[in-house]
Amino acid sequence: xxxxxxxxxxxxxxxxIHFRNVSKTYQILHRASPRxxxxxxxxxxxxxxxxxxxxxxxxxxxxxxxxxxxLVGSNGAGKSTILKLIAGITEPSSGEIMVGGPVTSLLExxxxxxxxxxxxxxxxxxxAIMGMxxxxxxxxxxxxxEFSGLADFLYEPVKHYSSGMYSRLACSVALHLEPxxxxxxxxxxxxxxxxQQKSIMKLLKLHEEGVTTLLVSHQTETSRDLCDRLLWIDxxxxxxxxxxxxVHAEYVRHVMEQAEIPGPxxxxxxxxxxxxxxxxxxxxxxxREADAVHTDQACAVEIKVSGTEKTIRVALKWTxxxxxxLSQEISxxxxxxxxxxxxxxxxxxxxxxxxxxxxxxxxxxxxxxTVLFHRVESPLxxxxxxxxxxxxxxxxxxxxxxxxxxxxxxx
Numbered sequence: 001x002x003x004x005x006x007x008x009x010x011x012x013x014x015x016x017i018h019f020r021n022v023s024k025t026y027q028i029l030h031r032a033s034p035r036x037x038x039x040x041x042x043x044x045x046x047x048x049x050x051x052x053x054x055x056x057x058x059x060x061x062x063x064x065x066x067x068x069x070x071l072v073g074s075n076g077a078g079k080s081t082i083l084k085l086i087a088g089i090t091e092p093s094s095g096e097i098m099v100g101g102p103v104t105s106l107l108e109x110x111x112x113x114x115x116x117x118x119x120x121x122x123x124x125x126x127x128a129i130m131g132m133x134x135x136x137x138x139x140x141x142x143x144x145x146e147f148s149g150l151a152d153f154l155y156e157p158v159k160h161y162s163s164g165m166y167s168r169l170a171c172s173v174a175l176h177l178e179p180x181x182x183x184x185x186x187x188x189x190x191x192x193x194x195x196q197q198k199s200i201m202k203l204l205k206l207h208e209e210g211v212t213t214l215l216v217s218h219q220t221e222t223s224r225d226l227c228d229r230l231l232w233i234d235x236x237x238x239x240x241x242x243x244x245x246x247v248h249a250e251y252v253r254h255v256m257e258q259a260e261i262p263g264p265x266x267x268x269x270x271x272x273x274x275x276x277x278x279x280x281x282x283x284x285x286x287x288r289e290a291d292a293v294h295t296d297q298a299c300a301v302e303i304k305v306s307g308t309e310k311t312i313r314v315a316l317k318w319t320x321x322x323x324x325x326l327s328q329e330i331s332x333x334x335x336x337x338x339x340x341x342x343x344x345x346x347x348x349x350x351x352x353x354x355x356x357x358x359x360x361x362x363x364x365x366x367x368x369x370t371v372l373f374h375r376v377e378s379p380l381x382x383x384x385x386x387x388x389x390x391x392x393x394x395x396x397x398x399x400x401x402x403x404x405x406x407x408x409x410x411x
Contacts, residue, residue, distance in 0.1 A: 012100040015065030015180050015212040017086060022095030024055045024081055055081040056236045058095070065100070068203075068213040070223035070244070072251050073233035079216045082233070083107055083183045086214065104130070104179035106171065115159035119150060119169055122158055126173050140176045147198065148172035168195055175202050181212045200226065224248040249322040256323045264315035264330055264363040270371045276307030276336070276364045281379035292383040296350045301380070305364050306341035313369050314344050317361040321381070326358060333367045356384045 012018065028051045056078040063069050071079040084090050085097055087105040113122045123144060127137040145151050148169050158166055184203070203226065207213055217223050223230060223244070230247035232240040234254075240247050263269070282289045284300045293299045303314060311333050318326040336342055360382070363375040 012098055013065050014101040015210065016098070016100035017063040017181065017212065017214070018096070018098035019059060019061050019063075019082070019086070020096040020098075022059050022082075022085065022092045022097060023057050024078075024085060024090070025093040026053045026055060027051070028053045054236050056085075056233070059233075059236075059238045060095075061231060061238065061241060063212060063214065065212055066207070066210040067229065068207045068215065068227045070215045070217070070227035070230045071233055072220050072223055072230055072248065073239075074255075077233040078236045079233050080107070080185055083185055083214060083216060086181075087183055099181065101180035102131075103181045103183060104174060104177045105183045106174045107183065107185045113158055113166070113170060116157055118156060119154040119158055119161070122169065123154075123173055126170065130174070130177060132177065144172045144176050147175065147202070149195065164192070171195075171199060175199065175206075179206075179211055181214075182206065183214050185216045186218065220248055220251065253323040256325065263328060264313075264365050264369065264372060265317050265328065265361060265375070272366070272371050272373060274307075274373070275309040275366075276305060276312050276373040278303060278362055278364055278374050278376050278379075279306055279341075280304040281360070281362050281376065283380055283382060291381065292385055293351045295352075295354055295384060295386040299348050299351060301346040301348070301360065303344045303346075303362055304341070305336070305344060307336065307364075307373065308340060309336065309366065309373065311335050311367040312373070313365045313367065315363040315365060315369075316346065317363075319359050319361070321357045321359055330365070330369055351384065353384050355386045358382050358384065 059078075059082070071082065073079050081090075083105065084107065085092055086099060087103050087107065088099075089105070089107070113126055117125060123141065124134065124137055128134075145154065148171075150165060150169055153161070153165065158169070161169070182203075200222070203213060203215070207226075215223055215227060225244070227244050229241065230244045230251075231238060232247050232251050240250055257267075280303070282302050283291065283293065284302055285293050285297065290299075301316070305312065305314065313331050313333055315328070315330040317328045320326065331344070334342075334344075358381075359378045360380040361375065361377050362379060364373045365371060366373065
């Protein structure tokens with residue numbers, strides 16, 4: 001954590017960040033195998049084996065005063081490198097970075113804490129490192145202590161703190177600096193659920209006060225809900241930027257494709273078209289077809305299948321509308337019979353989700369479950385309703401569990 005000195009401020013509006021064609025390259029040293037021999041050979045090998053690692057490459061973006069912008073991407077994509085460059089912790093290899101005003105960085109919580117000092121002493125010690133005078137720290141001390149929830153432990157050396165307590169105290173100090181620009185790296189993973197919620201509310205309050213915020217979190221749904229804009233960093237490059245809903249959906253779809261689960265919905269599954277097909281898929285609530293269901297309400301999914309294959313399996317995949325997987329299951333083999341068609345009915349005793357929108361994909365496969373005959377993507381888009389709740393309060397309870405209740409062969 002650090003506050004950048006006034007020397008880094010530029011003649012641009014307070015709270016503005018300009019990131020222009022910025023690249024950062026590190027040199028990676030390679031050691032020879034110890035079996036090759038002596039120290040001299042290793043040193044010579046290191047000298048000649050220096051490879052370039054491009055952490056970020058030619059990235060450009062602008063952040064306006066008061067914006068909350070989220071960075072999403074996989075580990076190693078370059079998100080933290082961008083924050084460190086803006087904070088001035090490291091310098092770019094090329095390009096230009098302009099920052100309007102001092103920066104508060106929550107990158108490595110607890111940097112600047114001394115393990116032998118008490119929590120109270122570290123508040124003053126850490127605050128001084130970050131540029132706060134003693135009078136300023138005293139004026140905010142009560143709020144810092146209350147926010148941390150560690151009043152009973154302030155006079156214990158922090159070396160006796162748990163990692164969660166340590167991070168909570170560091171986070172509490174940093175969030176009460178009244179910054180103009182704040183850089184946040186995985187703060188939402190600090191502490192328990194209650195403290196995480198307090199941190200989110202504090203970030204929203206700072207946002208309302210016009211503080212520019214750049215947020216990195218692997219809880220991408222939170223970034224989507226909090227931020228005004230998202231930047232997707234992939235392999236050191238800016239792959240997409242725009243509205244949170246659109247960029248988040250693109251990123252999640254990409255992640256799901258990369259982490260594909262083997263099975264009936266895998267792109268690599270063997271195919272044999274025409275031997276069985278899905279004719280109709282419907283949600284039944286209280287005996288009628290519907291496109292909505294209430295939380296805890298009983299419902300059923302009916303799938304009409306037909307074909308020349310004697311024995312088949314049916315598979316279901318439930319997802320959020322942005323592609324995130326809820327559950328996936330495949331039935332035991334069953335016979336179509338002489339009529340070559342059947343209605344497969346899945347019963348859901350109690351719908352387990354709070355307000356949301358979910359989609360269902362359906363596939364029909366051979367008896368072994370390894371050959372795909374037919375797949376229909378999103379034949380059902382289901383609205384989940386809950387009295388007194390809204391979509392903004394979406395909560396996942398137990399996964400959707402559909403029980404194959406019966407197979408009715410059509411004569």
